[in-house]
Amino acid sequence: MGDFFKGTRFKILALILALVLAFTLRAAYSGTAVPMISQLTAWLMTPLQRASAGISYAVSDAAAGLFSGRRLAQENESLRNENAALRSMLVEYERAKSENEQLKEYLQIRDKNPDFDFEPAMVVGRDTASRFYSFTIDKGSNDGISVNDPVITEEGLVGLVSEVGFTYSKVLTILDVAIQVGAMDSVTREIGVTSGELPLAEQGMLLLSYLPRESQAQPGDIIATTGIGGVFPRDIVIGSISELRPDSKGLSLNAVIEPPADLRAVRDVLVVKSFEGQAAPESTR
Amino acid sequence: MEQKTLRLFLWKNFIYTLLILLAYLLQETPALFPVALRPVLVISMVTAIAMNEGEFSGGLFGLFGGLLCDTAVFHIFGAASIFFLVLGCGCGLLIIYLIQPTVRSAFLLSGSFALIYGLAAHYLIYGMWGYEGAARLLFTRTFPSAVSTAVFGMGCFWLVWKIRLAFEDAAR
Numbered sequence: 001m002g003d004f005f006k007g008t009r010f011k012i013l014a015l016i017l018a019l020v021l022a023f024t025l026r027a028a029y030s031g032t033a034v035p036m037i038s039q040l041t042a043w044l045m046t047p048l049q050r051a052s053a054g055i056s057y058a059v060s061d062a063a064a065g066l067f068s069g070r071r072l073a074q075e076n077e078s079l080r081n082e083n084a085a086l087r088s089m090l091v092e093y094e095r096a097k098s099e100n101e102q103l104k105e106y107l108q109i110r111d112k113n114p115d116f117d118f119e120p121a122m123v124v125g126r127d128t129a130s131r132f133y134s135f136t137i138d139k140g141s142n143d144g145i146s147v148n149d150p151v152i153t154e155e156g157l158v159g160l161v162s163e164v165g166f167t168y169s170k171v172l173t174i175l176d177v178a179i180q181v182g183a184m185d186s187v188t189r190e191i192g193v194t195s196g197e198l199p200l201a202e203q204g205m206l207l208l209s210y211l212p213r214e215s216q217a218q219p220g221d222i223i224a225t226t227g228i229g230g231v232f233p234r235d236i237v238i239g240s241i242s243e244l245r246p247d248s249k250g251l252s253l254n255a256v257i258e259p260p261a262d263l264r265a266v267r268d269v270l271v272v273k274s275f276e277g278q279a280a281p282e283s284t285r
Numbered sequence: 286m287e288q289k290t291l292r293l294f295l296w297k298n299f300i301y302t303l304l305i306l307l308a309y310l311l312q313e314t315p316a317l318f319p320v321a322l323r324p325v326l327v328i329s330m331v332t333a334i335a336m337n338e339g340e341f342s343g344g345l346f347g348l349f350g351g352l353l354c355d356t357a358v359f360h361i362f363g364a365a366s367i368f369f370l371v372l373g374c375g376c377g378l379l380i381i382y383l384i385q386p387t388v389r390s391a392f393l394l395s396g397s398f399a400l401i402y403g404l405a406a407h408y409l410i411y412g413m414w415g416y417e418g419a420a421r422l423l424f425t426r427t428f429p430s431a432v433s434t435a436v437f438g439m440g441c442f443w444l445v446w447k448i449r450l451a452f453e454d455a456a457r
Contacts, residue, residue: 004378009341013374016348017367024363042356048306053314125313125357128323128430131411131422135315136357168356177416198411199418202425264320 046167049124084155115276132176133264150272155261156237175201182226211253230279297452309353324433333441340377347373395438403427
């Protein structure tokens with residue numbers, strides 16, 4: 001093996017390793033900056049990923065139709081839409097506003113949120129190392145997407161853009177421990193903060209912390225964003241309470257939140273590029 | 286290098302490049318594999334190429350696969366490139382000096398590399414931050430993923446081995 005370490009091939013590999021190490025250190029030092037190599041690779045790969053994701057979704061749908069029957073799949077989809085609409089209506093009812101449907105379709109979101117500037121995107125990749133179901137979408141800075149833009153579906157909040165390339169963006173879901181969202185119980189009006197927790201993320205759920213110890217919150221209550229901080233728009237559904245439990249010190253209540261959509265398998269999303277009350281980019285981190 | 290030999294060399298490496306691309310696309314495609322069993326196919330393919338072509342090709346294709354993976358991962362850019370380069374080079378050297386290039390070796394090497402990669406990622410992303418319940422993920426995600434990577438490693442080795450033999454036959 002000593003021959004290898006004395007040879008030219010080893011020197012070439014060592015030189016390449018040193019260069020990559022330098023790039024890595026630069027990337028780590030510059031924080032959010034995406035190196036040019038990454039941009040170029042992603043620019044080449046995004047169209048291929050879009051195609052492979054499309055094929056995968058089509059095959060997955062066909063298999064689902066074959067397995068459980070096309071009729072059952074359509075009925076399930078219809079019930080999911082209906083369920084999403086009912087949840088949204090409940091939030092609106094509790095807020096005593098005139099609209100009774102929210103976030104059912106993109107157009108309806110626009111009706112209620114004329115200030116929203118959307119960019120529809122498709123999930124084209126999922127990180128094999130991520131345990132919080134982070135994903136890559138097929139839209140980037142060329143489409144006006146910026147870091148910290150909220151990501152939603154017609155059913156509710158999905159996450160936050162964490163990195164932007166020219167043709168792709170990486171999204172951290174609200175199941176991630178790094179994402180904290182100001183949230184409010186739509187029934188009791190009590191405010192808390194949601195964040196991810198590893199064991200809950202495995203089940204597609206997250207935690208609402210800092211509810212008052214004497215909170216009247218109940219399982220089934222809808223939890224929506226407060227809009228405080230200007231990172232997420234106000235009144236986007238985060239999920240519903242599935243379980244309440246005191247925190248480890250007994251000072252406040254925690255609630256386990258079940259998002260309306262399965263964030264582990266989301267396919268199509270909307271990136272909210274701007275909305276009323278959005279914080280200036282430099283103050284959102 | 287003869288004209289024919291050069292042409293075959295370029296074609297072979299072009300096919301390997303496509304195989305790495307295909308492995309990356311399949312690996313990253315959502316809804317293709319169950320979440321708990323998602324293999325790191327690039328590791329399987331790089332291992333297979335390194336076992337058949339030696340440490341230099343293994344290192345370079347490892348670097349290429351790592352660069353692809355770095356565009357999708359959510360940690361520091363370059364970490365996968367470095368790991369895969371060392372993996373490809375180390376795997377080639379293991380085959381030259383210590384291990385027989387067989388399907389069983391491909392299973393063991395792919396699985397071992399996937400396990401090391403998974404454990405490193407787990408420690409850097411979750412373990413060192415002390416997240417509650419992080420250890421459970423080793424059993425629900427990291428170990429099953431290493432096993433599925435090892436299984437695919439056998440198929441990748443067989444495929445690359447056949448390609449190498451075909452090009453060797455054509456060169457004669």
